[in-house]
Amino acid sequence: MAQKTHYCGKLTIDYVNREVKLTGWVGKRRDHGGLIFIDLRDRSGQVQLVFDQRQGTELFTLAESLRSEYVIAVEGTVLRRSEETVNPSLPTGEIEVRVGSMEVLNTSKTPPFYIEDNINVDENLRLRYRYLDLRRPEMLRRLQLRHRAVKLIRDYMDRYDFLEVETPILTRSTPEGARDFLVPGRQQAGEFYALPQSPQLFKQLLMVSGIERYFQVVRCFRDEDLRADRQPEFTQVDIETSFFSMDNLFALTEGLVAGLWKELHGREIKRPFTKMPYQEAMNRYGTDKPDVRYGMELVGLDEQAGKSEFKVFKSALENGGAVKGLRLPGGSRLSRKDLDDLTLLARQFGAKGLAWAYVESEGWRSPISKFFDEAVIKEINTKMEAETGDVLLFVADRWHISCTVLGHLRTKFAPANLQEEPHFLWVVDFPLFHYNEEEQRYDSDHHPFTAPREEDMPLLDSDPLSVRAKAYDLVLDGVEIGGGSMRIHDSSTQAKIFGLLGLSEEEGREKFGFLLEALTYGAPPHGGIALGLDRLIALLSGDDSIRQVIPFPKTATASCLMTGAPSAVSDQQLEELRIKIEAKKEDK
RNA sequence: GGAGCUGUGGUGUAGUUGGUUAACAUAUCGGCCUGUCAAGCCGAAGAUCGCGGGUUCGAGUCCCGUCAGCUCCGCCA
Numbered sequence: 001m002a003q004k005t006h007y008c009g010k011l012t013i014d015y016v017n018r019e020v021k022l023t024g025w026v027g028k029r030r031d032h033g034g035l036i037f038i039d040l041r042d043r044s045g046q047v048q049l050v051f052d053q054r055q056g057t058e059l060f061t062l063a064e065s066l067r068s069e070y071v072i073a074v075e076g077t078v079l080r081r082s083e084e085t086v087n088p089s090l091p092t093g094e095i096e097v098r099v100g101s102m103e104v105l106n107t108s109k110t111p112p113f114y115i116e117d118n119i120n121v122d123e124n125l126r127l128r129y130r131y132l133d134l135r136r137p138e139m140l141r142r143l144q145l146r147h148r149a150v151k152l153i154r155d156y157m158d159r160y161d162f163l164e165v166e167t168p169i170l171t172r173s174t175p176e177g178a179r180d181f182l183v184p185g186r187q188q189a190g191e192f193y194a195l196p197q198s199p200q201l202f203k204q205l206l207m208v209s210g211i212e213r214y215f216q217v218v219r220c221f222r223d224e225d226l227r228a229d230r231q232p233e234f235t236q237v238d239i240e241t242s243f244f245s246m247d248n249l250f251a252l253t254e255g256l257v258a259g260l261w262k263e264l265h266g267r268e269i270k271r272p273f274t275k276m277p278y279q280e281a282m283n284r285y286g287t288d289k290p291d292v293r294y295g296m297e298l299v300g301l302d303e304q305a306g307k308s309e310f311k312v313f314k315s316a317l318e319n320g321g322a323v324k325g326l327r328l329p330g331g332s333r334l335s336r337k338d339l340d341d342l343t344l345l346a347r348q349f350g351a352k353g354l355a356w357a358y359v360e361s362e363g364w365r366s367p368i369s370k371f372f373d374e375a376v377i378k379e380i381n382t383k384m385e386a387e388t389g390d391v392l393l394f395v396a397d398r399w400h401i402s403c404t405v406l407g408h409l410r411t412k413f414a415p416a417n418l419q420e421e422p423h424f425l426w427v428v429d430f431p432l433f434h435y436n437e438e439e440q441r442y443d444s445d446h447h448p449f450t451a452p453r454e455e456d457m458p459l460l461d462s463d464p465l466s467v468r469a470k471a472y473d474l475v476l477d478g479v480e481i482g483g484g485s486m487r488i489h490d491s492s493t494q495a496k497i498f499g500l501l502g503l504s505e506e507e508g509r510e511k512f513g514f515l516l517e518a519l520t521y522g523a524p525p526h527g528g529i530a531l532g533l534d535r536l537i538a539l540l541s542g543d544d545s546i547r548q549v550i551p552f553p554k555t556a557t558a559s560c561l562m563t564g565a566p567s568a569v570s571d572q573q574l575e576e577l578r579i580k581i582e583a584k585k586e587d588k
Numbered sequence: 589g590g591a592g593c594u595g596u597g598g599u600g601u602a603g604u605u606g607g608u609u610a611a612c613a614u615a616u617c618g619g620c621c622u623g624u625c626a627a628g629c630c631g632a633a634g635a636u637c638g639c640g641g642g643u644u645c646g647a648g649u650c651c652c653g654u655c656a657g658c659u660c661c662g663c664c665a
Binding site: 028030031032033034035036037039048050052053054067068081082084085087089090093110111112113114119120121122123124125127174175176177178179197198200222223224225227228230345348349350408443444445446447448449450545555556557559561 | 589590591594595598599600601614615616620621622623624625626627628656657658659660661662663664665
């Protein structure tokens with residue numbers, strides 16, 4: 001049978017009386033004895049086929065044999081449905097196709113779940129039979145959304161003279177950052193390639209090459225534990241520019257993202273996006289990716305805590321820490337048990353404990369109220385805008401912990417019905433370093449190629465932890481959707497940073513020598529950003545997990561239920577690579 | 589590495605304080621049926637209750653272990 005002439009879902013009243021050839025899959029079948037209705041589905045949607053016994057028994061017998069997911073090709077006539085048989089809930093509901101001839105191209109086993117939207121099936125099954133899952137219209141729509149987003153991105157970047165350049169997938173393992181996926185080399189048996197965590201070094205080298213404006217829609221790999229918004233392989237929209245100021249880059253990114261939301265979500269996004277320093281984000285929201293759609297901001301209580309007799313608070317302050325408070329409006333509905341559970345939760349987030357107080361008309365009902373003068377309690381109530389019926393939570397610890405613990409608790413008590421208007425936010429002025437307690441040294445907060453702010457350069461020697469970086473994250477309603485920085489473009493500053501990170505000159509040369517060398521050959525000032533494409537698509541489609549917008553995702557244990565990857569390999573393969581597998585350690 | 593939740597016909601669920609034959613819906617198969625679109629009516633088949641061990645006269649149910657999926661903490665420059 002010849003190629004199809006039309007897509008099922010595109011047939012409308014305009015095609016009445018036309019002869020059409022259609023191909024697709026058998027969906028629902030309604031067999032009335034002498035009359036059979038078939039919903040024929042293809043990529044575009046579905047249309048109702050009609051088989052009438054009175055029009056010939058041979059075709060009708062064939063129609064009776066049709067089952068779910070059989071693949072068929074039909075020729076027939078588009079007919080207007082009579083008024084009372086119109087189905088207003090279908091785009092093709094005003095017409096149907098009276099079939100004149102049919103070929104069964106393939107049969108099908110009964111699928112393990114329904115091929116329709118809004119199914120409630122174990123994700124196990126969907127992943128094992130992902131090719132069937134992707135037949136469902138809602139999954140197809142996600143693939144289409146993703147396609148359109150990527151096309152918009154490529155068109156936008158092209159319009160601004162950006163060049164898409166491919167970078168290696170087999171590359172070199174570098175220290176720092178996430179755990180690498182390693183690929184054993186055969187020609188250099190015993191040595192390994194790494195899959196890129198991002199094309200970071202290559203895109204900087206492309207700037208040295210004079211590309212000036214680079215982008216790539218690129219797969220990245222990180223061998224870390226998974227989450228709803230983290231897969232071991234994921235896609236970034238990777239961007240790097242030369243001679244761009246931070247503001248240039250922000251404007252470019254905002255235009256890109258706002259364009260996606262306008263075209264794919266029908267929403268005008270106000271620009272420029274708000275900017276918030278990291279310190280402020282932490283102090284007010286207890287996270288570097290704040291959801292600013294609701295208040296419940298953290299309150300700094302160092303001054304008031306200092307006036308108390310509560311040892312926990314005082315010693316936290318004496319050790320240079322901070323006391324922070326979070327007000328739970330109407331928290332009095334929480335039981336003592338609820339607060340105990342919250343305390344456990346706070347411990348999981350790293351706090352040593354959680355102090356709390358029920359706000360009542362006479363004062364606080366709290367195990368710690370005895371350590372506070374009435375005046376101080378009043379002061380705290382005022383500062384936290386506490387009202388009778390609230391519960392106040394306090395954490396006293398190192399500043400970072402006090403903030404993040406309450407930040408986590410804040411999100412737990414987020415209002416249920418948050419407005420849908422998206423709030424994009426730049427978080428800026430990240431610290432260049434943080435202190436790695438385990439290894440007793442500084443670590444890059446972003447990555448080791450991030451430029452410090454010029455005015456903070458002198459602090460590199462005196463107080464490295466207070467040096468601010470030219471680094472930024474793009475945040476949407478509590479989700480980090482991208483991040484980047486301006487890079488160091490002179491080799492002496494880069495060598496200095498490596499030094500502070502505890503990389504000896506030799507190690508720096510060994511691991512990154514090619515970059516240091518490149519920086520000596522006229523490297524332009526440059527910087528960039530990477531956006532998490534999977535997260536962007538999930539936000540656009542309203543999904544909680546990026547698995548929904550990745551055609552073939554991995555499970556929480558990083559395995560693929562369809563292919564069974566990862567899997568054992570043959571002894572011969574291992575021998576070629578000179579790899580020996582150690583027996584699993586038995587518990588003794 | 590850690591915590592929590594889930595696992596019962598193909599699928600989604602129910603299953604009481606441990607007690608006879610594991611229930612319901614849907615899908616599947618067969619019959620009837622010419623205007624359905626969640627088609628309808630009648631009938632049939634379909635489960636070693638994730639897996640292993642234990643307690644018990646007796647385990648889907650209680651205990652221990654284990655596997656898988658999901659969510660979170662740690663981790664993710």
